[in-house]
Amino acid sequence: MKRLGLxxxxxxxxxxxxxxxxxxxxAVSEAGGLGSxxxxxxxxxxxxxxxTAVRARTNRPFAVNLFIPEPLPDVSESEVEAAVAELAPLHVELDLPPPTLPGRVREDFAAQFRVVLDLRPAAFSFVFGRLGAVELAALxxxxxxxxxxxxxxxEARALAADGVDAVVAQGxxxxxxxxxxGHDELADTLSLTRAVVGAVQVPVIAAGGLMDAAGVRAALGAGASLAQCGTVFLRAAEAGTSAPYRTALAAAGPGDTTLTRAFSGRAARGLANRVTAEVERPLPYPFQNALTREMRSAATRAGRPEFLxxxxxxxxxxxWDGTAAEILESLWP
Ligand SMILES: Cc1cc2nc3c(=O)[nH]c(=O)nc-3n(C[C@H](O)[C@H](O)[C@H](O)COP(=O)(O)O)c2cc1C
Known part of the structure; x- marks a missing residue:
């Protein structure tokens, strides 16, 4: 909080x-939290x-986040055919031709990172791996x-050894x-936070299931310096969450999420739907992500959350539905 002036x-x-x-x-940064x-x-x-658009709205600190790229995995033609065959019937329901793999399956990390350096946000956060010594020095x-x-x-120990300034512990x-x-413990957020706080010297940011003031207090009580909250901001007025996505979120009950590789080839938690139930042979990340992009865009346009x-x-x-400032206030009254 001190280093970022939150x-x-x-x-x-x-x-x-x-x-x-x-x-x-x-809106979050302006209200005293750290927007990312x-x-x-x-x-x-x-x-x-x-x-530039963030800076036009606030002088407060904010963060930018990127995905660390791994070497692209090898995928065989038959794997691609199998993944396409699974998605083809879903495409039919959306009046789309069968999916095809685009030539470019992800953004150029080095070029993205150069822009982040020029932008100089207060913090740069990253997932899916470790950052090189050269990049850490540039930051x-x-x-x-x-x-x-x-x-x-x-993973927390490895990041701390690399010299990061803080570690997000994602439950x-x-x-x-x-x-x-590496090894995903899929741990309870508070248990993981306690374990990571005990293992590294740098500040720890707890993430996962922190939805209200009690959750944030519990995370700080477990030794975290900050709480990182995602899902609670998805229904914020300022969020870019699409209309069908918002409708599905509002209808969701406890136990409605699942871990799936169906959309991107990488494990992610989201609401269970047709795709998480029916896709069993996704390509590895980032290929499946590229392969399902057209389906997801069409489903958003058509208001069909079962394909999103x-x-x-x-x-x-x-x-809940509220402004970002109201939601932030509910997390730290
Ligand atoms: C819709 C959505 C998209 C996410 N995308 C990213 C991302 O791009 N980068 C990242 O570091 N974490 C991402 N996360 C994970 C969050 O950083 C955080 O770990 C998670 O939201 C915390 O759990 P909660 O959703 O229960 O609050 C995403 C989470 C959600 C819900």
Missing amino acids: RVPVVQAPMAGGPTTPELVA LGAAYLTPRQIAAAG RERGILAVGTATGVE GAGGGHRGGW SLWAGEGVHLA
């Missing part, structure tokens, strides 16, 4: 794919524009705090992609 010990989680608009990020822009699916140019030179993500104690209840790269990735954490039933 008034509220809450990070609005980065949520790539639309929810974390510049309006949401700026989920920039992983944005082009370098879009990241620069989003950063440090510019006074940008480096925040890695761990889903287990060993199993959290919405969206699992942020680690409805990322949400186990606390989804505790999310």
Whole structure:
């Protein structure tokens, strides 16, 4: 809180794919928390524009978040054919031709990262791996705090050894992609927080299922310096969450989420639907993500949540409609 000059010990989680608009990020930061822009699916140019849009709305600190790229896995033609065959009937229901793999399956991380350095947000957070020494030094030179993500104690130790400024401890209840790269403990958020606090010297940011003031207090009580909340901000007025996604979130009850690789090839938590039930042979990440993009876009346009990735954490039933400032206030009254 001190290093970032926050008034509220809450990070609005980065949520790539639309929810974390510049309006949401700026509103949270302006209200004293740390807004985070989920920039992983944005082009370098879009990241620069989003950063400028945040700055136009607030002088307060904010974070930008990217996905660390792994070497692309090998996929055989027959694996691609199987994945396409599974998605083809779903495409028929959306009046789409069968899916095809685009030539470009992810953004260029190095180019994205250069824009982040130029933008100089207060913090840069990342998932899916470790950041190289050169990149960490470049962040440090510019006074940008480096925040890695761990889903287990060993990952947290590795990040701390690399020299990050803080570690997000992501418990199993959290919405969206699992942020680690090694052993995912899928642990209770408070247990994981306690274990990570005991294992590393740097500040720990607890994430996963923190939906209200009691959750945030419990996370700080477990030794976290900040609480990172994603799902509770999905229904914020300023969020870019699409209409069918909002409808599905509002109807969700406890126990309605599941861990799935169906949409992206990487484990993520979201509301169970047709796709999570029917897709059994996804390609590895990021290929499946690229292969399902057309389906997800068409489903959003058509208002068909059964074909959408409805990322949400186990606390989804505790999310509500309000402004970002009202939601932040509820987390730290
Ligand atoms: C819709 C959605 C998208 C997410 N996208 C990202 C992302 O781009 N980068 C990231 O570091 N974490 C992402 N997360 C995970 C959050 O950082 C955080 O770990 C999680 O939201 C915490 O659990 P909660 O959803 O129960 O609050 C996402 C979460 C959700 C719900």
